Amino acid sequence: MENAGYLFAAFTIIWAVVFGYVLLLLNRQRRQQQEINSLKEASKEKQAEQ
Amino acid sequence: MQERHTFRIGLLGLSFVLMVAALYLVFIYVPPEKEMGIVQRIFYFHVPLAWVAFLAFFIVFLGSVLYLWKRESKWDVLANSSAEVGIVFTTLFLITGSIWAKPIWGVWWSWDSRLTAALILWLIYIAYIIVRSFATEESRGARFAAVVGIVGFIDVPITALAITLWRTQHPGPTIFQGSLSPPMMLTLLVCLVAFTILYCLLLIQRVSMKNDEIEISRLKELGS
Amino acid sequence: MRFWRKVIAITWKDTLSEMRTREIIFSVLVFTLLVIVIFNFAFVASQETMVLVAPGILWVTFAFAGVLSLNRSFILEKEEGCLEGLMVSPISREVIYVGKMLGSLLFLLIIEAIALPIFAFLFNLAVLSLQLVVITVLTTVGFVAIGTLFSALAVNTKAREMVLPILFLPIIAPIIICAVKASGLALSGEPWSGLSPWLQIIGAFDAIFLVVSFLIFTFVIEE
Numbered sequence: 001m002e003n004a005g006y007l008f009a010a011f012t013i014i015w016a017v018v019f020g021y022v023l024l025l026l027n028r029q030r031r032q033q034q035e036i037n038s039l040k041e042a043s044k045e046k047q048a049e050q
Numbered sequence: 051m052q053e054r055h056t057f058r059i060g061l062l063g064l065s066f067v068l069m070v071a072a073l074y075l076v077f078i079y080v081p082p083e084k085e086m087g088i089v090q091r092i093f094y095f096h097v098p099l100a101w102v103a104f105l106a107f108f109i110v111f112l113g114s115v116l117y118l119w120k121r122e123s124k125w126d127v128l129a130n131s132s133a134e135v136g137i138v139f140t141t142l143f144l145i146t147g148s149i150w151a152k153p154i155w156g157v158w159w160s161w162d163s164r165l166t167a168a169l170i171l172w173l174i175y176i177a178y179i180i181v182r183s184f185a186t187e188e189s190r191g192a193r194f195a196a197v198v199g200i201v202g203f204i205d206v207p208i209t210a211l212a213i214t215l216w217r218t219q220h221p222g223p224t225i226f227q228g229s230l231s232p233p234m235m236l237t238l239l240v241c242l243v244a245f246t247i248l249y250c251l252l253l254i255q256r257v258s259m260k261n262d263e264i265e266i267s268r269l270k271e272l273g274s
Numbered sequence: 275m276r277f278w279r280k281v282i283a284i285t286w287k288d289t290l291s292e293m294r295t296r297e298i299i300f301s302v303l304v305f306t307l308l309v310i311v312i313f314n315f316a317f318v319a320s321q322e323t324m325v326l327v328a329p330g331i332l333w334v335t336f337a338f339a340g341v342l343s344l345n346r347s348f349i350l351e352k353e354e355g356c357l358e359g360l361m362v363s364p365i366s367r368e369v370i371y372v373g374k375m376l377g378s379l380l381f382l383l384i385i386e387a388i389a390l391p392i393f394a395f396l397f398n399l400a401v402l403s404l405q406l407v408v409i410t411v412l413t414t415v416g417f418v419a420i421g422t423l424f425s426a427l428a429v430n431t432k433a434r435e436m437v438l439p440i441l442f443l444p445i446i447a448p449i450i451i452c453a454v455k456a457s458g459l460a461l462s463g464e465p466w467s468g469l470s471p472w473l474q475i476i477g478a479f480d481a482i483f484l485v486v487s488f489l490i491f492t493f494v495i496e497e
Contacts, residue, residue, distance in 0.1 A: 003089040003153040010092045010149040014099075014142055018248070021138050025255055032262045039269040118493050173444040180440055184431040194427050197490055198441060201420065204486060205445045212448035212475050216455060 054258075061251050068244035075237040083234075092150045094237050098245040099143040100168060106136030106249060107171060107203055110178070114199035117192065123264065126192040129199055131256035133178050135249060140172045163217040167210040174202035280365050284373025288347070289380060297350075298381055302343045306389045309335045310396060321398065328397050329457035333413075333450055335389070340382060340414070341439050344421040347378050348429040357429075357495070367492035375422040375487075382414050405460035405469060412476045413453040419480055420445055423487040427494045452476045 076094045083090040113129025116122075147165045148158050159165070178198045185191030230238065292298055313331040317323065351357045360370055390410070394402060421442055428437035456472040 003087060006089050006149050006153045007091055010146045011095065013145055013149070014095055017138065017142055017145075021252070022255075025252070025259060029255075029259050029262065032259060032266060035266055036262060036269065039266065043269065043272060118490075170444050170447050177441050177444060181427070181431065181437065184433045184437055186430065186432060190430065193493055193496075194431070197423070197427060197494055200490060201423070201445060201483070201486060204482060205448070208475065208479055208482070209448040212451045215471060215475070216451050219455065 058251070058254060061247065061254070065244065065247045065251050068240065068247055072237075072241045072244045075240055080233050080237045081231075086154055089150060089153050092146055094241045095245075096143060096146040096150060097238060098242045099139050099146065100164065101242060102245045102249045103136055103140040103143055103168065103171065104206075105246065106132045106139060106253075107175070107206065109253070110136065110175075110199045111203035114196035114203075117196045118200075123192075126196065127257055127260045127264070128253075129196065130182070130192075131253055131260055133175055133195075133199070134256055135252045137172065137175045137179070138252075139245075139249065140168055140175060143168050144172060161217075163210070163213045166213050167206065170209050170213075171202075171206055174198070174205065178202065277369060280369045281373045281376065284360070284365075284370060285376040285380070288374065288377035291350075292377075292381065298343055298346045299384060301346070302339050302381075303385050303388060305342055306335055306339045306385060307392060309338060310389070310393060314396065324397055325399065325461065326458075328393075328399055329454045329461065332393060332457060333454045336382075336386060336410075336414075337417075337443065337446065337450060339385060339389075340417040340421060341442055343381055343385065344378055344418070344425040344442070345428070345435050345438050347374065347381070348425040349434065352429045361495065367495060368488055370495070371422060371426075371488055371491035374426070375418050378418040378422055379414060382418060383411065386410055386414060399461055403460055405466065406457060409453055409456045409460060409469070409473070409476075412473060412480060413449050416449045416476060416480045416483065417446060419483045419487055423491055423494060426491065430495075449476050449479050 072094070076091050080091075080094070082088055109132040110129045113125045113127075113132060117125035117129060144165065147162070147168070151160050151162070151165075152158055178195050181198050182191040182195040185194050310331065313335070317327050317331075348357075351360070361367075390406070391402065394400065421438075424441045424445075425438050428434055428441065431437050452472040452475045456469045456476075459468050459472075
């Protein structure tokens with residue numbers, strides 16, 4: 001079982017990077033959705049005023 | 051909206067199942083390789099990463115050509131997203147290649163033809179992103195990036211050819227040589243499909259996010 | 275025929291302005307010599323080692339000189355407002371590409387023609403062989419084919435001089451590899467047959483990227 005440490009390291013890095021990237025994307029998307037919703041609210045209010 | 055969401059969940063499920071299958075094949079099913087021992091199993095993820103990196107770059111090329119031809123923003127969004135996902139996969143390919151090289155050859159980096167070509171590919175991807183951000187306006191950035199995407203993609207096979215020819219003159223540590231037995235072939239193929247599905251998933255996600263970004267700036271402009 | 279006449283007009287304009295100021299040729303030439311000298315200090319080595327590293331030094335130097343020269347050529351256009359002038363005039367974008375490319379080719383070849391004998395002198399190597407000349411010309415054509423496209427692009431970005439090397443150097447990696455290898459073989463007296471696979475790759479690169487750049491150039495300099 002020599003070099004098992006390297007094998008473990010390689011796979012861990014793959015998962016860490018992919019996982020991290022997906023998390024990053026999901027977070028960013030959540031913020032984007034919030035922003036879109038707040039912008040839509042703001043424009044609705046504006047239309048209601050006019 | 052709903053169908054898109056269900057489609058994505060479906061794709062995620064498929065990706066998960068394939069990944070689990072891949073893990074099983076890589077760690078339990080396939081017999082260990084004679085010369086390199088257990089570390090060789092990195093190969094089953096390392097090679098699909100390279101394949102996906104190249105696929106991603108091909109999509110960048112297609113998106114770039116279509117963008118310059120049709121001038122529709124959706125093609126630029128596709129190219130840009132594919133480049134980003136491609137960089138992630140190329141980085142992983144380089145890192146796993148390095149980790150594989152260390153125990154086998156005792157060096158963190160060998161100018162192996164595949165690793166070297168991947169390094170150049172990585173640099174071209176980076177140039178693609180940089181050119182976009184250094185442009186004075188968005189539309190220019192998209193155009194310039196498209197040019198880089200096209201030139202870069204055409205360049206990569208030539209580079210691979212030159213490097214391979216160079217390597218046959220200067221043989222040294224190489225990542226992999228030899229043929230594959232059927233179980234190894236199956237494992238490799240399953241991993242290949244698993245990573246391709248993952249790429250599609252990430253691409254779709256990134257594209258929809260880019261579209262959201264465009265939507266946000268459009269809404270901001272309307273509001274102000 | 276009219277195409278070539280317009281091309282020559284642009285090349286002639288560049289050459290004329292260069293002949294008056296000699297800005298590009300002198301500065302890049304001095305730079306080239308300095309780089310060769312600095313490299314010599316980097317490799318404090320015997321004559322045998324020098325023979326091994328000489329092709330590499332030569333081509334790294336020429337690659338950097340190429341970047342400088344290509345940068346200057348378009349930045350001058352931009353500063354003087356010539357680029358807008360060219361685009362307003364009734365010539366096709368392709369004419370501009372070929373004209374600028376031939377101009378850069380001329381300048382680089384002149385610089386290399388002067389640098390090579392000096393290189394031979396400093397490194398005690400026979401660099402004046404026909405083989406080396408052919409290698410140099412072929413590779414320089416590759417440089418300007420892709421370099422003209424990219425420097426026109428770079429000049430329109432925020433970071434100008436920095437962008438060109440980032441784009442240019444990775445793309446020309448294959449012909450650098452081939453040029454270095456072929457130069458090494460040429461210096462050790464290899465016959466043409468040994469050089470031919472490398473020359474073929476450089477030739478293919480040149481042909482492909484002359485065509486691709488020609489077709490894409492218009493997208494780079496439109497407004």
